Amino acid sequence: MLLTINHAYALELELNQKVFTPNDKLVIFGTSVPKDSLIISLFNPTGNLIYRTQLDVGANGEFASILLRWPEPDEDKFRVGTYTLIVTSSINPDSSVSEALVYQLQAEKQVKDTSMQIEKRxxxxxxxxxxxxxxxxxxxxxxxxxxxxxxxxxxxxxxxxxxxxxxxxxxxxxxxxxxxxxxxxxxxxxxxxxxxxxxxxxxxxxxxxxxxxxxxREAQNDQLQELATKIDSLNIKITNDTNNINNNVNTIKESINDMTSAIGQLTSLLLPIVGMIAIIVALQATILAKRNK
Structure with missing residues (x-):
């Protein structure tokens, strides 16, 4: 069962007619809180606000006003179609009424205004x-x-x-x-x-x-956050370890290159010494051979 929203004061609204054509007057009248100030808003078929005014209620709680005279239809504000008129009390903002009305060309008016059924959505x-x-x-x-x-x-x-x-x-x-x-x-x-x-x-x-x-449970969110933090930390550690491995590989490559260069230099130094040793050994062998004779 739906709960009806009760208003402190009854706001009643009536229109002079439900269907309007160019040059017709839009007249409203009704009752509200004595000395109330009503906010009146008119929305066109596209939902845009095209008219807003303020109307004071008399000391007897009654109000009446000619809001406007309908102009010729256009493609901007006053389009042919269903309009919505909303009246809201300033004293009691929760007290509000709305009415749907039709604006059309004279040729389309085929039935009496009082019997026209207006579609509401x-x-x-x-x-x-x-x-x-x-x-x-x-x-x-x-x-x-x-x-x-x-x-x-x-x-x-x-x-x-x-x-x-x-x-x-x-x-x-x-x-x-x-x-x-x-x-x-x-x-x-x-x-x-x-x-x-x-x-x-x-x-x-x-x-x-x-x-x-x-x-x-909020704890589930905390656990997910904690898990996400751990995953981020693990990703950072993996990245750091990968960088360290790459640095170590580069260091080893540099050491191998240094060793290769040192071996080359050592070989260059040893070759003359080995040659001299070979010559000395040959001379000693020659001298020993002569003595034996």
């Missing part, structure tokens, strides 16, 4: 983190729009959180944090995949969205 975007820590707050953010315009003064919004053990938590204490933005939070004391189903209702429209968040 409710859109919902659900944002939650894919992973969260156990026993930590998990945010749920809903962006709601009506005919591409931010929906202010949403009638009802509810989230059902299905835990891994099939328990269901119903959350309806959403807070409006911006135009069409509503937020709430929850915590979980068990790990696993949690399914969040968000239900939104406004006037006769309703829409639902679902998403999943994986709740994990």
């Amino acid at each position: 409710l859109d919902l975007d659900l944002s939650i983190p894919s992973t969260a820590n156990i026993d930590k707050e998990i945010p749920i953010l809903a962006h709601v729009s009506l005919n591409d315009a931010p929906l202010i003064g949403l009638e009802a919004i509810e989230a059902n959180v299905i835990y891994p053990d099939n328990r269901v938590l119903t959350i309806n204490n959403f807070t409006a944090i911006g135009d069409g933005l509503y937020e709430t939070r929850f915590t979980s004391n068990i790990t696993g995949y949690h399914t969040i189903i968000l239900n939104v209702k406004h006037q006769e429209l309703s829409i639902s969205k679902a998403s999943i968040v994986d709740v994990v």
